[in-house]
Amino acid sequence: MSENHGPDLSAMFEMLSAMNASNERQAAVLEQQQTLLVEVKQLAFDLKAVLQEEVASVRVDLMARMDRLQDTATRQRDDITLLLDLAMGNKNRAELSLTEARAAVDMQGSNSSALIALQRKVMDLEAQVRELREGKPL
Numbered sequence: 001m002s003e004n005h006g007p008d009l010s011a012m013f014e015m016l017s018a019m020n021a022s023n024e025r026q027a028a029v030l031e032q033q034q035t036l037l038v039e040v041k042q043l044a045f046d047l048k049a050v051l052q053e054e055v056a057s058v059r060v061d062l063m064a065r066m067d068r069l070q071d072t073a074t075r076q077r078d079d080i081t082l083l084l085d086l087a088m089g090n091k092n093r094a095e096l097s098l099t100e101a102r103a104a105v106d107m108q109g110s111n112s113s114a115l116i117a118l119q120r121k122v123m124d125l126e127a128q129v130r131e132l133r134e135g136k137p138l
Contacts, residue, residue: 048132055125062118069108069115076104 079101 044132048129051125051129051132055122055129058118058122058125062115062122065115065118069112072104072108076101076108079104
């Protein structure tokens with residue numbers, strides 16, 4: 001009878017050995033996954049910091065651009081006032097100034113389009129930052 005138990009124990013030891021090797025492989029894979037998770041979290045943190053810096057930079061650029069546009073609008077208003085004054089005294093000169101004022105207004109319209117595009121970019125960046133804060137993938 002002891003001969004019957006010998007092969008059974010041997011087979012059990014082989015199974016235990018195989019299970020132990022499998023557990024060790026699983027532990028190694030789990031450790032690699034944990035390392036990758038830490039790296040991904042660090043990359044997400046770094047990306048969030050970069051996006052926040054970019055949003056701040058774009059916001060500063062937008063504010064500077066809006067200040068310049070406001071200055072342009074103020075100058076145009078002053079020019080229109082001057083035009084009205086000139087119209088009272090010299091019709092030809094007033095017509096020339098009015099043409100220049102119209103060109104300036106047209107230019108401001110194209111500048112406003114650029115400003116709107118920049119504002120959309122800021123909103124997109126802010127949405128991405130919110131998604132990162134909420135843990136959503138981009």
